[in-house]
Amino acid sequence: MRIDILTLFPDTVYAVLHESIIGRAAKKGILEINCVQIRDFTENKQCQVDDYPYGGGWGCVMMAQPLKSCLDHVMSTAEGRKSRVIYLSPQGKTFTQETAKRLRNDYDHLVLVCGHYEGVDERFIEKCVDEELSLGDFVLTGGEIAAMAVADSVCRLVPGVLSDEECYTGESHWDGLLEYPQYTRPEEWEGLSVPEVLRGGDHAKIVHWRRKQQLLRTRDKRPDLFEKLSITDPADLKLLEEIQREALLPVLDKPLSFRRAVPEDLPQVLSIAADAKAVLKKRGIDQWQGAYPNAEAFLYDIGRGECWIAFHGEEPAGIFTLTTENAPGYDAITDGKWTPDLSFCVIHRLAVSAKYRGTAVSAYLFRCVEEIAHSLGVGSIRVDTHKKNKSMKRVLNESGYRYRGNISVLVEPGHDPARQAFEKVLN
Numbered sequence: 001m002r003i004d005i006l007t008l009f010p011d012t013v014y015a016v017l018h019e020s021i022i023g024r025a026a027k028k029g030i031l032e033i034n035c036v037q038i039r040d041f042t043e044n045k046q047c048q049v050d051d052y053p054y055g056g057g058w059g060c061v062m063m064a065q066p067l068k069s070c071l072d073h074v075m076s077t078a079e080g081r082k083s084r085v086i087y088l089s090p091q092g093k094t095f096t097q098e099t100a101k102r103l104r105n106d107y108d109h110l111v112l113v114c115g116h117y118e119g120v121d122e123r124f125i126e127k128c129v130d131e132e133l134s135l136g137d138f139v140l141t142g143g144e145i146a147a148m149a150v151a152d153s154v155c156r157l158v159p160g161v162l163s164d165e166e167c168y169t170g171e172s173h174w175d176g177l178l179e180y181p182q183y184t185r186p187e188e189w190e191g192l193s194v195p196e197v198l199r200g201g202d203h204a205k206i207v208h209w210r211r212k213q214q215l216l217r218t219r220d221k222r223p224d225l226f227e228k229l230s231i232t233d234p235a236d237l238k239l240l241e242e243i244q245r246e247a248l249l250p251v252l253d254k255p256l257s258f259r260r261a262v263p264e265d266l267p268q269v270l271s272i273a274a275d276a277k278a279v280l281k282k283r284g285i286d287q288w289q290g291a292y293p294n295a296e297a298f299l300y301d302i303g304r305g306e307c308w309i310a311f312h313g314e315e316p317a318g319i320f321t322l323t324t325e326n327a328p329g330y331d332a333i334t335d336g337k338w339t340p341d342l343s344f345c346v347i348h349r350l351a352v353s354a355k356y357r358g359t360a361v362s363a364y365l366f367r368c369v370e371e372i373a374h375s376l377g378v379g380s381i382r383v384d385t386h387k388k389n390k391s392m393k394r395v396l397n398e399s400g401y402r403y404r405g406n407i408s409v410l411v412e413p414g415h416d417p418a419r420q421a422f423e424k425v426l427n
């Protein structure tokens with residue numbers, strides 16, 4: 001790709017475009033970028049490139065002759081090339097990534113003409129310019145910044161300039177979407193941490209998260225672009241459904257907190273347990289489908305100081321019980337084993353209220369559990385759930401719990417006693 005920039009400030013433009021990635025590609029010969037002084041082609045003694053506008057008015061207009069002579073000179077050295085003469089102008093079509101792709105694909109020689117003052121004589125545009133491009137709906141002092149932007153964005157698409165095609169096909173605007181958020185070291189900065197998924201090393205999860213972020217960002221930051229998208233890829237459609245579902249969830253805009261439940265909390269505790277029972281029933285999961293867990297069980301937990309309640313602001317959002325008492329059936333684990341020689345505590349009766357299902361409250365409950373477990377000084381946390389309870393298993397997995405085997409719990413007659421056992425070993 002060869003680019004000739006016709007300008008009154010060739011040194012400035014040359015200095016910028018011969019820096020960094022584009023400059024290195026030019027040195028390697030992948031690109032040729034020339035900056036040509038329009039003033040060198042004047043035919044008057046004063047080397048004057050502009051004059052007063054016909055009809056009067058403010059400022060000066062660049063004369064057609066020096067521009068045309070400068071262009072003729074450039075074109076005489078570009079025979080056989082597929083050339084395109086572009087005038088940078090606030091009146092042109094807005095330059096986009098699509099324009100950059102088209103220019104890279106269709107031409108191997110771009111001539112970028114930079115105007116100045118009040119612009120250029122209209123007859124030069126009529127006679128010599130193939131296309132006018134604008135950087136946006138605002139007015140610059142000269143075309144140089146626009147020409148540098150066009151040259152830079154076209155050049156980085158030229159094979160060999162960037163190390164890999166993926167460097168630009170994954171970026172904002174390539175397929176109509178914005179890029180996902182990027183992070184680098186350190187992991188914690190000013191109280192903000194890098195999202196856990198990016199630290200976990202699970203490539204499939206990272207790809208899923210990044211694509212979802214692309215859709216979310218485009219929707220939130222650039223609704224105009226989002227409206228224009230026509231998404232047909234089944235994976236993207238699924239992600240959009242996920243996003244729409246999540247949009248209906250309450251925003252956690254108040255602080256989350258937790259404390260030991262007291263007897264006066266019993267109505268709220270029972271109400272959250274009833275929400276969880278209803279969801280399990282709807283999903284056909286035979287867990288908590290009898291009277292358990294009932295007021296008696298919760299009052300027992302509260303009496304021992306082992307029932308905890310979490311709040312979003314003032315509103316009860318979740319509950320759990322954490323005990324150091326071994327659970328019936330846990331010692332008879334089959335198809336696996338608990339980590340040996342570790343003291344432990346056991347989670348029971350963990351539930352999120354209907355309003356906060358699907359939000360970060362469930363993950364928060366597991367963080368609270370961990371905080372208490374640390375203060376108890378135990379080495380691990382144990383928990384069980386029904387094998388069909390996929391949402392619980394997902395949160396367990398995301399919170400660092402690992403499957404350890406199968407157990408059988410005490411249930412009311414006619415219900416399924418089989419449970420899967422999970423454990424998280426604490427550092």
Ligand SMILES: C[S@@+](CC[C@H](N)C(=O)[O-])C[C@H]1O[C@@H](n2cnc3c(N)ncnc32)[C@H](O)[C@@H]1O
Pocket residue numbers: 087088089090091113114115116117118119120133134135136137138139140141142143144146
């Ligand atoms: C002050 S401007 C002239 C504006 C012109 N009088 C008008 O109102 O349309 C001087 C030069 O800056 C460049 N320029 C200004 N705004 C631009 C933009 N948005 N995109 C590309 N080039 C621009 C053009 O080359 C133009 O000739």
